[in-house]
Amino acid sequence: MDSTDLLIIGSGPGAVSAAESYRDNGGGGRVLLVTTDPDLPYFRPPLSKDYLQGESSADDVALHPQDWYTERNLEVLTGTSVTELDTTAKTAKLSTGETVDFATAIIATGARPAPIPVPGGEHALLLRSFTDATSLRDAAAKADSAVVIGAGFIGCEAAASLAARGVNTTLVAPDDVPQGSRLGPDAGVRIRAMLDGSGVRYVGGAGVTDIEPGTVTLDDGVRIDTDLILAATGIEQNSGLAESAGLDLDEGRIVVDEHMHTSADSVLAAGDVASAHNPTAGRHIATEHWQDAVDQGEVAGATAAGVEKSWDAVPGFWTTIGDHTLKYAAWGDGFDTAHLVERGGGFPDGGFTVWYQRDGVTVGGLTYNNDDDYDLAEKLVAGRKSPPA
Structure with missing residues (x-):
């Protein structure tokens, strides 16, 4: 039986951050990362932007070169899954047939795209992995037109990137304006303007009822002929391994405390697959953002090394739609009111901030061209303060 001090399951930002943090906090044992991905860890944010536009290569999106892992004595086993996790015996069975025993395991399996649940949904491309992005980029190189389904940030970023390549792109979503339900109508109007300025045609208030190769049918009967179809309709947590291991879950996410401990003494979890207690918020928070996964991974790695560290930051992320970058800091679990304040003449030449209250x-706080308000938003949210008058 193989043996490792720290077994990390996954290769996303939470996993790699955990490995690095373990070493930085004095962890000297063997570290083994096991991932189903065939590639070494890579940055996901560029996949819907620079990489999709054809402006960066595989080397550009690599998280670290091979030497980085070698120098830190980190072993990465790609193209391999953990099929069974025994938290009592502290063993993991691999798809290769091997069994690995461990002192501590960190589950950082992230999430996968949620296929669109309509007839013919399998004909739509998805975007999550480097393999997905390469397939989409190759398809875009041969396409004159595209339909993107879903106006979340990945959908908006990908639609703008496809349009930047000269592909006639239509974005279809149920909200009258992009993310109106999530971010409020004022923010949605600005995001719609960003898409318009990027050359994307937005079709709001519409659902998709059927997909065929080359055709998307909407719920009003309109059929859109297209060369390329991308479904950006959300994600599902990769928590099946944790569930079969008997770990506590909440709505498909692994429940962890602020130190990333799960309900099993020997197992930690971090990133998109986790619902972590945040002492600043005073409750469990689910996140789906790169930086939060990095932060939680740092905590998990430190915890595995025997150093006490807590995840207490306000979740936040950046998104770039065409030439426009939005920054968002929020607990992400709802608001009562959303108030937009124009800055420097307003969009598009100036900036704006949307303050969310409950x-x-x-x-x-959602900001555009206003870093001071972004920094202020983090402080106000953390301090439970009212927004500026």
Whole structure:
């Protein structure tokens, strides 16, 4: 039986951050990362932007070169899955047939794209992995037109990138304006303007009822002929391994404390697959952002090395739609009111901030061309303060 001090399951930002943090915090044992991905760890944010546009290569999106792992004595086993995790015996069975025993395991399996649940949904491309992005980029090189289904940030980024390549791109979503339900109508109007300025045609208030090769049918009967179809309709957590291992879950996410401990003493979890207690928020928070996965991975790695560290930051991320970058800091679990403030003449030449409140307290801030307000938003959210007058 093979043996390792730290077994990390996954190769996303949470996994790699955990490995690095373990070493930085004095962890000297063997570290083994096991991932189903055939590639070494890579940055996901560029996949829907620079890489899709054809402006960067595989080397550009690599998280680290091979030497980085070698120098830190980190072993990465690609193209391999953990099929069974025994938290009592502290063993993991691999798809290769091997069994690995471990002192500590960190589950950082992330999430996968949620296929669109309509007839013919299998004909739509998805975007999550480097393999997905390469398939999409290759298809875009031969396409004159594209339909992107879903106006989340990945959908908006990908639609703008396809349009930048000269592909006639239509974005279809149920909200009248992009993310109107999530971010409020004022923010949605600005995001719609960003898409318009990027050359994307937005079709709001529409659902997709059927997909055929080369055709998307909407719920009003309209058929859109297209060369390329991308479904960006959300994600599902890769928590099946944790569930079969008997770990506590909440709505498909592994429940962890602020130190990333799961319900099993020997197992930690971090990133998109986790619902982590945040002492600043005073409750469990689910995140789906790169930086939060990095932060939680740092905590998990430190915990595995025996160093006490807590995840107490306000979740936040950046998104770039065409030439426009939005920054968002928020707890992400709802608001009562959303108030937009124009800055420097307003969009597109100036900036804006949307302040989100619940019970009179700031719970989020969305900013454009306004880094001071982004920094302020993090402080107001963390301090449970009211937004500026």
